[in-house]
Amino acid sequence: MLKAIIIDDEPLACQIVQEYLASWPQVEVVNICHDGFEGFKAIQQQKPDLLFLDIQMPKINGFEMLELVEHPPAIIFTTAFDEYAIKAFDHHAVDYLLKPFSQDRFNKALAKFTGGLAGQSNAISGLSSPSSSSLSSLLESTALSPQQQNRIVIKDNGNIKIIPIEDIHFLEAADDYVKVITAAGQYLKNRTMASLEKQLPAQAFVRIHRSYIVNVREITQLHAHDKETYTAVLRNGKQLPVSKTGYPRLRTVLGM
Numbered sequence: 001m002l003k004a005i006i007i008d009d010e011p012l013a014c015q016i017v018q019e020y021l022a023s024w025p026q027v028e029v030v031n032i033c034h035d036g037f038e039g040f041k042a043i044q045q046q047k048p049d050l051l052f053l054d055i056q057m058p059k060i061n062g063f064e065m066l067e068l069v070e071h072p073p074a075i076i077f078t079t080a081f082d083e084y085a086i087k088a089f090d091h092h093a094v095d096y097l098l099k100p101f102s103q104d105r106f107n108k109a110l111a112k113f114t115g116g117l118a119g120q121s122n123a124i125s126g127l128s129s130p131s132s133s134s135l136s137s138l139l140e141s142t143a144l145s146p147q148q149q150n151r152i153v154i155k156d157n158g159n160i161k162i163i164p165i166e167d168i169h170f171l172e173a174a175d176d177y178v179k180v181i182t183a184a185g186q187y188l189k190n191r192t193m194a195s196l197e198k199q200l201p202a203q204a205f206v207r208i209h210r211s212y213i214v215n216v217r218e219i220t221q222l223h224a225h226d227k228e229t230y231t232a233v234l235r236n237g238k239q240l241p242v243s244k245t246g247y248p249r250l251r252t253v254l255g256m
Contacts, residue, residue, distance in 0.1 A: 003046065005031045007039035007062070008054035008078060013099065017052050017078065020106040027110075036065035037160055044158070048073050050113070055079045060160065063139055064153040067190060068160065072135060076109050089138070139195075149199060152180055154187040161187065165204070169234060171196060171213040183236070206253050208232060208246035216253050 004027050006014050014032050021027050030046050033039040035058050043051070053075055055062040062079075066072055077089065077096035089096045095109045152163045163182060172179040177188045178196055189196070197207050207213050214232060221233040222242070230242035232250070242250060250256075 002027045002050060003030045003048040004028065004050040004052065005033065005039065005042050005046065005048045006052045007033045007036070007042075007057070007065070008052070009034045009057045010054070013054065013078060017106075020103050023103070023107065024110060036060035036062065040065050040068055040160060043069055043073070050074045050076065052076050052078050055081050055085070060153050060162070061148070064148065066135065067139060067153065068155045070190075074113055075135075076113075136192075139191075149201065152189060152196075152199075154180060154189050156187055163187070165200060165215075166217075168205075168215050169218045169236060169238070170215060170240060171205075173211040181238075203253060206246070206250050208250050209241050209243045212240050212246075214240060214250075216250070219254075222250070222254075 004021070006017050006029060008014050008017075011034075014034075018029060018032075021029065027050070030048060031042040033042050037059050039051075039053070042048075051073055053062045053066075055077060056079070062077070066075075075095075078099060078101070079085070079096055080099040086096065086098065095112050097105060097109055150165055152165065152168070154161050154163060163180060167182045167184070169181045169183065171193065172181065173193050174188065176190070178191055178193055180187045180189050193207070193210075193213065197205070197213055200213065204216060205213050206216055214234070218234045218236070219232050220235050223231045223233065225231065228244050230247050232240045232242050234240065
């Protein structure tokens with residue numbers, strides 16, 4: 001038996017997925033969640049094989065939720081998202097159901113994960129999860145919502161924490177993660193520096209070094225050590241190196 005979780009804030013959409021699944025007795029719906037917080041907890045606790053996941057939801061959206069899941073199961077997106085996002089799904093081979101969708105399209109989406117359209121009688125134990133690289137590429141290339149541009153969502157000791165961007169002092173590269181530094185503490189985010197640089201507003205955050213992105217409002221001084229070496233001093237006393245390529249970007253934003 002395949003365990004599935006439906007994560008969608010629309011009760012009617014959840015009901016439709018349940019009705020369509022009546023033709024797939026191999027699939028058992030073990031939970032129905034109506035926002036990303038509930039969905040994240042349900043995934044951690046029940047470890048499903050398959051998600052039916054909406055994107056546009058209250059609290060945190062589907063993309064933000066997926067960023068927090070270390071080993072996501074197979075995913076079928078159920079979405080009314082725009083054309084740009086749909087192209088991203090196509091490019092990264094993650095299946096999706098564009099609302100409103102029919103029983104036939106639903107069946108094809110499930111059959112895709114079984115390895116073909118041979119029929120519903122086939123076992124679906126071969127259902128495959130998305131590779132971490134394809135999912136990361138999808139999350140980084142899909143259009144960002146205004147919500148995501150104003151905050152960063154992180155996992156903190158198993159809980160979800162939403163950090164407004166104005167609370168961020170700077171970001172620091174940390175192997176496969178990024179450290180998010182705030183007055184309240186520091187947190188790890190499973191994203192690349194390049195993707196966060198694209199997400200954050202360029203007039204407020206500057207990539208001053210390959211390992212650092214700084215909130216320019218936190219800078220109090222800029223020290224020059226020689227013609228090519230600079231240090232940015234923040235309000236909390238932290239000193240960050242400014243590279244040769246980062247210095248011109250910082251000067252432009254500061255209006256120097």
